[in-house]
Amino acid sequence: MNRRELLALLGTVTALPASVLAQQPNALRRLGVLAVTAGDDVIGQTRLAEALAAHGWKEQDNLRVDWRSGAGDRATIARLADELIALRPDILLAIGTPSVEELRQRTTTIPIVFAVVTDPVSQGFVQNLAHPGGNITGFTDYDGPLAGKWLEMLTQITPKVSRVLVVYNPATAPFAPLMLRTIEDAARTLHVTAEPAPVHDIAAIAALAARKDAGFLVLPDFFTIANRAPLLAAIADARLPAVFWSRSFVDEGGLMSYSTDSAEQLRRAASYIDRILRGAQAADLPVQNPTKFELVINLKTARVMGVTIPASLLATAHDVIE
Numbered sequence: 001m002n003r004r005e006l007l008a009l010l011g012t013v014t015a016l017p018a019s020v021l022a023q024q025p026n027a028l029r030r031l032g033v034l035a036v037t038a039g040d041d042v043i044g045q046t047r048l049a050e051a052l053a054a055h056g057w058k059e060q061d062n063l064r065v066d067w068r069s070g071a072g073d074r075a076t077i078a079r080l081a082d083e084l085i086a087l088r089p090d091i092l093l094a095i096g097t098p099s100v101e102e103l104r105q106r107t108t109t110i111p112i113v114f115a116v117v118t119d120p121v122s123q124g125f126v127q128n129l130a131h132p133g134g135n136i137t138g139f140t141d142y143d144g145p146l147a148g149k150w151l152e153m154l155t156q157i158t159p160k161v162s163r164v165l166v167v168y169n170p171a172t173a174p175f176a177p178l179m180l181r182t183i184e185d186a187a188r189t190l191h192v193t194a195e196p197a198p199v200h201d202i203a204a205i206a207a208l209a210a211r212k213d214a215g216f217l218v219l220p221d222f223f224t225i226a227n228r229a230p231l232l233a234a235i236a237d238a239r240l241p242a243v244f245w246s247r248s249f250v251d252e253g254g255l256m257s258y259s260t261d262s263a264e265q266l267r268r269a270a271s272y273i274d275r276i277l278r279g280a281q282a283a284d285l286p287v288q289n290p291t292k293f294e295l296v297i298n299l300k301t302a303r304v305m306g307v308t309i310p311a312s313l314l315a316t317a318h319d320v321i322e
Helices: 003-015 042-054 074-086 099-102 146-155 176-190 200-212 222-228 228-238 246-249 263-277 299-305 311-315
Strands: 027-035 064-070 091-095 110-117 136-140 163-168 192-197 215-218 242-246 256-259 291-300 319-321
Touching: 027 074, 027 099, 027 311, 042 064, 042 263, 064 074, 064 311, 074 099, 074 222, 091 099, 091 263, 099 110, 099 136, 099 176, 110 228, 110 246, 110 263, 136 263, 146 176, 146 215, 146 242, 146 256, 176 192, 215 222, 222 228, 228 246, 228 291, 242 246, 246 256, 246 291, 256 263, 299 319
Parallel strands: 027 064, 027 091, 091 110, 110 136, 163 192, 163 215, 215 242, 242 256, 291 319
Antiparallel strands: 256 291
16 A cells, blocks of 8 residues: 555545444543542442443453443532542433533533433433433433322321421422422322422431431432431431432332332443444434333331331332341
């Protein structure tokens, strides 16, 4: 090959669209991950790495993953979003609503795949589920109607619950008003009183222990999962029943949860990351709703609280902790 032919070939490669270059197997690509979870989320990182490897993307081989975790703190999440954008990744994974909010403020060109996000249409992240448009797509976790189901589950136990405190942090659960409307509608039908109980810090969580007149409904919120130890302690001190959005609470002593499968969310997100890295456009990939839910009940906690779980609810549980 002479010099003229070589230059012509190089010009052709340079002119190739990104979608074609993205498919080159030996190119090292960069994925930035912004999670709202604690920084030591080794399980989440391992699950994502395994899911990506199943699609042929392996760290230190053809993919570099920059993982950042905000530990449920909004200011930290914002700072970490700046760090990731500065790294100029090929694609971003946003785990949790605050992560999406911060990243979308900083880029309209880098593709963003989200996971564990509630109602992305109402929050303005995408135009609609079938055709998201823009540079964002992903996988939802919960919706308004499910919040009504949580409340219904809480009212099925004995002794009966007549008042329910809905726990969330407004800074990390900006979608909470969407769920509160559904909960209030369901409360009227179920003849209970639903009362918002926003918590912004550990002191507000500890104050919940003084409430002796209600059950607790803990909304999807990475602040509450990051601070689940003090939250579970406050609820245990109050000796009141609670329903949670993640089985992590129940594994550590909470009464019951009805939740999506977080591992499944990361596996599905990896499939979109793979498709985008190989040339697909985020705007063309439909937002997908969860396909797997699980009910987990801690009977040991029920006995300590003097709570009876109806047989009908136990029969539908995926896991019962004795």
